[in-house]
Amino acid sequence: MAAFHFALVLLTLLSLQFSEASRLSLFASTNDAQAANSTKWAVLVAGSNGYSNYRHQADVCHAYQILKRGGLKDENIIVFMYDDIANNTMNPRPGVIINSPNGSDVYAGVPKDYTGDYVTAANFYAVLLGNSSGLTGGSGKVVASKPGDKIFVYFTDHGGPGLLCMPNLPYIYANDFIQVLKTKHASGTYDEMVLYVEACESGSVFEGLLPEDLNIYVTTASNANESSWGTYCPGSLTPPPPEYNTCLGDLYSISWMEDSDVADLNTETLEEQYLKVKARTLNNNTVGSHVMQYGTQLISNETVSVYQGSGTLNSTSNTFQSISFMGVVEQRAADVYSMRKMYESSTLEAQQKIELLKEIKEITSHRAHLDSTIESIKGELLDQEYLKERAPGSVLVDDWDCLKSMIRTFEKYCGSLTQYGVKHTRTFANMCNNGVTMDAMDEASKGRCGSYSMGKWNPATVGYSA
Numbered sequence: 442m443a444a445f446h447f448a449l450v451l452l453t454l455l456s457l458q459f460s461e462a463s464r465l466s467l468f469a470s471t472n473d474a475q476a477a478n479s480t481k482w483a484v485l486v487a488g489s490n491g492y493s494n495y496r497h498q499a500d501v502c503h504a505y506q507i508l509k510r511g512g513l514k515d516e517n518i519i520v521f522m523y524d525d526i527a528n529n530t531m532n533p534r535p536g537v538i539i540n541s542p543n544g545s546d547v548y549a550g551v552p553k554d555y556t557g558d559y560v561t562a563a564n565f566y567a568v569l570l571g572n573s574s575g576l577t578g579g580s581g582k583v584v585a586s587k588p589g590d591k592i593f594v595y596f597t598d599h600g601g602p603g604l605l606c607m608p609n610l611p612y613i614y615a616n617d618f619i620q621v622l623k624t625k626h627a628s629g630t631y632d633e634m635v636l637y638v639e640a641c642e643s644g645s646v647f648e649g650l651l652p653e654d655l656n657i658y659v660t661t662a663s664n665a666n667e668s669s670w671g672t673y674c675p676g677s678l679t680p681p682p683p684e685y686n687t688c689l690g691d692l693y694s695i696s697w698m699e700d701s702d703v704a705d706l707n708t709e710t711l712e713e714q715y716l717k718v719k720a721r722t723l724n725n726n727t728v729g730s731h732v733m734q735y736g737t738q739l740i741s742n743e744t745v746s747v748y749q750g751s752g753t754l755n756s757t758s759n760t761f762q763s764i765s766f767m768g769v770v771e772q773r774a775a776d777v778y779s780m781r782k783m784y785e786s787s788t789l790e791a792q793q794k795i796e797l798l799k800e801i802k803e804i805t806s807h808r809a810h811l812d813s814t815i816e817s818i819k820g821e822l823l824d825q826e827y828l829k830e831r832a833p834g835s836v837l838v839d840d841w842d843c844l845k846s847m848i849r850t851f852e853k854y855c856g857s858l859t860q861y862g863v864k865h866t867r868t869f870a871n872m873c874n875n876g877v878t879m880d881a882m883d884e885a886s887k888g889r890c891g892s893y894s895m896g897k898w899n900p901a902t903v904g905y906s907a
């Protein structure tokens with residue numbers, strides 16, 4: 442005991458003599474010892490496909506480059522991306538993907554763990570849980586984490602109240618996702634987890650649902666009831682190079698990544714990054730969204746490097762400081778916006794233009810059909826006078842099976858909701874919250890859509906989104 446005290450006093454005296462630099466290195470070596478026993482894992486998910494959604498896969502590729510440069514190993518970074526962009530016939534730079542107008546290639550080296558048909562909600566859950574037997578296809582990589590490990594999850598795509606989209610159906614429903622996080626926590630196989638999520642209404646996936654004691658800290662691009670935004674879009678204030686007819690990034694996503702590219706991640710905390718990203722994503726408060734925090738907030742006092750590693754980009758192409766107001770396009774409008782730009786571009790041949798215009802018309806007319814049908818069903822089944830609206834901040838729906846059944850019933854007669862129609866899931870949730878029966882929904886949907894030609898949006902062929 443005495444010897445211990447003596448050592449402590451000696452240590453204290455010695456440390457007083459230390460210069461700032463040597464104190465820091467002593468601190469760093471302690472961290473290194475802990476770090477040596479703690480593996481950093483990352484799961485990166487781009488939830489869309491198609492050239493007009495270029496930006497989501499570009500975001501994910503960029504995130505990979507940050508983590509790779511930060512020192513994470515490929516065996517610990519698991520990437521979900523459809524992988525139909527680099528070789529897309531519309532891509533003006535074959536084999537290359539960029540995430541900002543003057544940016545360099547972010548595609549090189551990205552591991553292709555789960556691509557094409559294997560970008561599914563089921564594989565995402567199995568990867569997070571480290572459940573190899575739950576996988577279908579892909580590289581087989583899973584988050585085989587140990588108790589001291591840190592996990593970073595980044596998701597970018599479309600979404601709607603209570604859900605995140607995927608290029609293959611069904612979508613990721615908030616209750617299932619939160620259950621996966623609870624199961625992961627119960628398995629005791631991580632220390633702390635950080636999630637960055639970009640999607641419309643992404644706050645609704647966590648609001649009232651994510652407990653604060655799972656050691657999971659989340660930021661989302663938007664609150665529970667607003668759009669998120671695509672950026673670096675053709676014809677906008679911050680356009681891509683002229684040969685690109687599609688948006689290159691998403692506002693929240695490029696905000697955290699362009700910060701991680703240049704900031705000293707060994708000193709910047711997650712809270713500091715959140716504040717910077719929040720300010721930039723708000724844009725001018727009209728064409729921007731509210732970045733939100735959920736879960737175990739204390740985690741945000743840790744440095745970004747704990748999750749993303751540290752390795753700053755030595756480049757002058759970064760624009761984080763120089764651009765204060767970004768040109769943006771609403772997430773759900775960005776695909777048709779891009780298609781229109783493609784149509785207007787002179788590079789297309791006449792036949793291609795005809796086909797593209799046909800596609801644009803089909804998409805916009807299906808969207809108009811979804812909007813008007815849902816509005817009409819809502820008018821019939823939800824008596825506005827007695828409608829119980831949930832207080833802001835509360836969970837979207839209690840009976841998630843009811844919500845999923847409502848959606849399937851609607852889709853059976855009226856066609857796929859699609860990444861656009863998921864903006865209406867709050868209406869379906871309100872039907873459950875207000876006791877509308879499935880029979881009533883069946884009748885109402887059949888009545889309005891019985892003669893609707895679903896074409897390529899027939900759930901019997903493409904699957905149900907719930």
Ligand SMILES: *[C@@H]1O[C@H](CO)[C@@H](O)[C@H](O)[C@H]1NC(C)=O
Binds near residue numbers: 475478587588
């Ligand atoms: C590393 O973790 C293992 C268990 O995962 C533990 O037994 C060991 O003591 C740890 N080593 C250090 C240096 O912390």
Ligand SMILES: *[C@@H]1O[C@H](CO)[C@@H](O)[C@H](O)[C@H]1NC(C)=O
Binds near residue numbers: 524525527
């Ligand atoms: C893209 O094209 C290159 C060169 O032809 C080929 O090696 C690569 O496998 C292709 N990638 C995809 C995803 O199709």
Ligand SMILES: *[C@@H]1O[C@H](CO)[C@@H](O)[C@H](O)[C@H]1NC(C)=O
Binds near residue numbers: 542543679758759760
């Ligand atoms: C890209 O570079 C050009 C030429 O240097 C510059 O004018 C433009 O502002 C840059 N764009 C962005 C978004 O950094």
Ligand SMILES: *[C@@H]1O[C@H](CO)[C@@H](O)[C@H](O)[C@H]1NC(C)=O
Binds near residue numbers: 567574
């Ligand atoms: C792994 O996934 C399969 C298929 O979904 C499931 O049956 C099994 O219970 C899962 N195992 C664990 C440990 O989660």
Ligand SMILES: *[C@@H]1O[C@H](CO)[C@@H](O)[C@H](O)[C@H]1NC(C)=O
Binds near residue numbers: 725726727728
């Ligand atoms: C924000 O920018 C948009 C697009 O430029 C503009 O329409 C809107 O009026 C601006 N709002 C504010 C509050 O400046």
Ligand SMILES: *[C@@H]1O[C@H](CO)[C@@H](O)[C@H](O)[C@H]1NC(C)=O
Binds near residue numbers: 744
């Ligand atoms: C963050 O805050 C908690 C609680 O105040 C504290 O235990 C932890 O050491 C802090 N972490 C860092 C990296 O400052």
Ligand SMILES: *[C@@H]1O[C@H](CO)[C@@H](O)[C@H](O)[C@H]1NC(C)=O
Binds near residue numbers: 755
């Ligand atoms: C980073 O850029 C500076 C200024 O251009 C240069 O002097 C330095 O050598 C570069 N460092 C690395 C590691 O490339």
Ligand SMILES: CC(=O)N[C@H]1CO[C@H](CO)[C@@H](O)[C@@H]1O
Binds near residue numbers: 648664665834
């Ligand atoms: C208009 C509206 O409903 N705004 C709400 C959007 O969501 C946030 C929280 O996610 C609420 O605080 C707002 O009141």
